[in-house]
Amino acid sequence: MSLNEILYRILIQGGSYLTILKGLRATVExxxxxLFFGTLLGAFVCGLxxxxxxxxxxxxxxxxxxxRGSPVLMLLMLMYYGVFARSSLEANTIAIVTFSLNVxxxxxxLLRASISATDFGQVEAARTLGFSAFQAFRxxxxxxxIQIAKPVYQSTVVNLIQWTSVVGxxxxxxxxxxxxxxxxxxxQPMITxxxxxxxxxxxxxxxxxxxxxxxxxxxxxxxxxx
Amino acid sequence: MKKxxxxxxxxxxxxxxxxxxxxxxxxxxLLSKLNTTEEQFMETWRxxxxxxNENLEIVIKFYDNLNAMQxxxxxxxINEMILPDFTADYVxxxxxxxxxxxxxxxxxxxxxxxxxxxxxxxxxxxxxALTALISDWTLSALEGIYIASPGMTEPEPIEFRNFEGAExxxxxxxxxxxxxxxxxxxxxxxxxxxxxxxxxxxxLKKNIKLINIEAGxxxxxxxxxxxxxxxWYEIDTTKEVQPDxxxxxxxxxxxxxxxxxxxxxxxxxxxxxxxxxDPSSWWSVRDVINxxxxxxx
Numbered sequence: 437m438s439l440n441e442i443l444y445r446i447l448i449q450g451g452s453y454l455t456i457l458k459g460l461r462a463t464v465e466x467x468x469x470x471l472f473f474g475t476l477l478g479a480f481v482c483g484l485x486x487x488x489x490x491x492x493x494x495x496x497x498x499x500x501x502x503x504r505g506s507p508v509l510m511l512l513m514l515m516y517y518g519v520f521a522r523s524s525l526e527a528n529t530i531a532i533v534t535f536s537l538n539v540x541x542x543x544x545x546l547l548r549a550s551i552s553a554t555d556f557g558q559v560e561a562a563r564t565l566g567f568s569a570f571q572a573f574r575x576x577x578x579x580x581x582i583q584i585a586k587p588v589y590q591s592t593v594v595n596l597i598q599w600t601s602v603v604g605x606x607x608x609x610x611x612x613x614x615x616x617x618x619x620x621x622x623x624q625p626m627i628t629x630x631x632x633x634x635x636x637x638x639x640x641x642x643x644x645x646x647x648x649x650x651x652x653x654x655x656x657x658x659x660x661x662x
Numbered sequence: 663m664k665k666x667x668x669x670x671x672x673x674x675x676x677x678x679x680x681x682x683x684x685x686x687x688x689x690x691x692l693l694s695k696l697n698t699t700e701e702q703f704m705e706t707w708r709x710x711x712x713x714x715n716e717n718l719e720i721v722i723k724f725y726d727n728l729n730a731m732q733x734x735x736x737x738x739x740i741n742e743m744i745l746p747d748f749t750a751d752y753v754x755x756x757x758x759x760x761x762x763x764x765x766x767x768x769x770x771x772x773x774x775x776x777x778x779x780x781x782x783x784x785x786x787x788x789x790x791a792l793t794a795l796i797s798d799w800t801l802s803a804l805e806g807i808y809i810a811s812p813g814m815t816e817p818e819p820i821e822f823r824n825f826e827g828a829e830x831x832x833x834x835x836x837x838x839x840x841x842x843x844x845x846x847x848x849x850x851x852x853x854x855x856x857x858x859x860x861x862x863x864x865x866l867k868k869n870i871k872l873i874n875i876e877a878g879x880x881x882x883x884x885x886x887x888x889x890x891x892x893x894w895y896e897i898d899t900t901k902e903v904q905p906d907x908x909x910x911x912x913x914x915x916x917x918x919x920x921x922x923x924x925x926x927x928x929x930x931x932x933x934x935x936x937x938x939x940d941p942s943s944w945w946s947v948r949d950v951i952n953x954x955x956x957x958x959x
Binding site: 437449450451452454455458513516517518521522604605606607609613614616617618619620621622623624625626628629 | 727728729730732733736752753756757758834837838840844845846847848849873874875876878879882883885886887888
């Protein structure tokens, strides 16, 4: 069988490309929603973690240790086949909840590290100049935190996309599952998996492109201000 | 001169000793079992199939799915993969670079549906339906369509009949055991098992919902109540107790039986030139048929 014939069987025959697109959609959907909710929850957990009150920061510490230290597949299976086994929640929803919890732990630590890296003296100076606490945070600390956190956050996004490849264990047909199914049907695992990897790589580059675009926009904004 | 001869003698002795001690390792790939470890399986395997040569060591490696095992064979991580004859035929029909090197006969192998132990009622219903489908030759007809020439044709996925207001049975499929269980190009589950399920649904007048999951999550899906039925539990029909079936799982009567396991090898051009294939010399097995001798593919 020639390479063209193999590629035809993998990608085209019987509407295979539509199945791949459906799988890709599932992967992107889970990643985007998990990132959104995970970031919000992560910011909240970070707030608790940085609190001076032990009643807040100890539970936040435990949450971060537990979630960052446990494999995401185990967590997903525990949620789907254990915690939510008797609920009517869809598998996709449970996957989003699980990945959001996991991402939140990583984002919380990432934000804490970024905030710690900023110079507190600048906030004090802003307060002396009459800025409120919120203004000082929004106008002085936050822009620096975003700049510091951005590269690691980008890695977290790419990691998240890769972590979602285990959702086949909870009955979701994502990109990895579709690729495995095609490989089993066509008996061409090597080529099919290379195609799957290229699609994941393309997703990673889309993420990279989005971050590069935001950099470009913010740089233009700064240039205009100057 | 004496010293030189002594050194040569010692070197020759060392080479000879190490050559004699060196064991040849044959690695065989199998699809993961549900409740049996590689070590337990190897123990049973050694008792049944003793290697002819004392210097031969057999290592069994489990793989969660067929793709992983195929890739392991491609990169020489294993020497052979062992599959039920129907899947082996499918692989050979789809990819001509695979060849059977050996066929092992093992009486009474079967595939059965698995249920949670609490779901005895459904198990009884499935058994009743299977008995009816066997007696009216429906199962034989489906075997002819799906298993007689696996991989040569791909039958269209089954359209399940909808019974208005009827109970729904959720069934886990994996897509990892063609032509019994695979996912068609359009993403719908297909294969012999789905055809059998369609007939069971029709007989019981119940709706069937297929859920695609990883093979490794079958038992968790069943015991957690996420699905009602799992198909393709491999069983030994000659045994009362099934060692590979986890606790809390009960089985239907077999819906398909077979008696041959095929060793598949990847034939590479360089292998054809230099090695030749005679894996039957590796084993002293109770009942071996070499497919090439019988003329079968």
